Amino acid sequence: MKHGLSETCHLFFSTLSNPTRLAILELLRDGPKNVTEISESLNQEQSMISHNLKPLERCRFIFSERRKKKRFYALNKETMESLFKTFTYHTQKYCPTKGKCLTVRGLQKQKKKAASGPLYVNRY
């Protein structure tokens, strides 16, 4: 399926939907690191890190710069902190059970408890 907006949007989010890449992003919050450092910190093959850095840079979630033999990668803080902020807020509100999202069944129970307010008013 091809949907106008969805295409770029899909690239954006699919780049974020991978544990390795998320771990890299999380790690880079501490500051720029080169490939070997990332690879060692995350205990992953260096080539795998390289493979995953590429889409991150392509989407500009990270920036890179060569310093002598090493290439350092740095977080795009503005975008990433904004995303993490939204994520954290959302999670705390809707996934209160230790970061695990509720099951749909769980949702429905909770919905009943919450009594019936007006329709489609997202109760934040």
Added chain:
Amino acid sequence: MKHGLSETCHLFFSTLSNPTRLAILELLRDGPKNVTEISESLNQEQSMISHNLKPLERCRFIFSERRKKKRFYALNKETMESLFKTFTYHTQKYCPTKGKCLTVRGLQKQKKKAASGPLYVNRY
């Protein structure tokens, strides 16, 4: 690989990294719709829509409510608009070429053009 934060984070973003689900979310910006309406609007099988609605609801990107025989789905506007805002801002800044992200090669050219400022200062 299992990384603390990354786990929930991965569920969050992977739920968003699918063209069908993004199309659903986009559609629901116009207001609540039932499954058949969504299915018809997007020209997709009803069962596929159902399958995709589930993870969206599980992550609480949408809410649902039964109305007689129909079940209506509504966007979690707070979270989604916040994400779309970040996405749009980021895209306009970094993916100026009609929504297509730049290639890494493209990035490097642009980097050279931009002259060499101080390291790791994300130039917004």
Added chain:
DNA sequence: CATTCATATGAATAATTATTCAATTGATGT
């Protein structure tokens, strides 16, 4: 309570995406 409309589910298959391993490229210092 049988029928119809609306949605959900499960399981098989198809499609996409990740990971690994081997080889290559690139930069630097001698």
Added chain:
DNA sequence: ACATCAATTGAATAATTATTCATATGAATG
């Protein structure tokens, strides 16, 4: 130009995720 360190690439395989189709459930109404 060679040796070394650092990172990237490509292609094969593995793993994950999406889609389809057939069937089941669920709610409302005559």
